[in-house]
Amino acid sequence: MYSKPSRQECVNENLVPKEETIRFLLDYSKALSVIDYNKLKFEALLN
Numbered sequence: 001m002y003s004k005p006s007r008q009e010c011v012n013e014n015l016v017p018k019e020e021t022i023r024f025l026l027d028y029s030k031a032l033s034v035i036d037y038n039k040l041k042f043e044a045l046l047n
Contacts, residue, residue: 028045035042
């Protein structure tokens with residue numbers, strides 16, 4: 001994550017994500033679980 005906001009003159013308005021896109025990504029990352037087992041990684045989506 002970025003710790004400082006971008007300067008307004010450097011922000012391309014076409015690249016600003018919609019609020020629903022940000023919400024989707026945050027919800028997905030909260031539900032994602034990575035399990036390590038014998039040097040293997042398993043991803044589980046906990047909905």
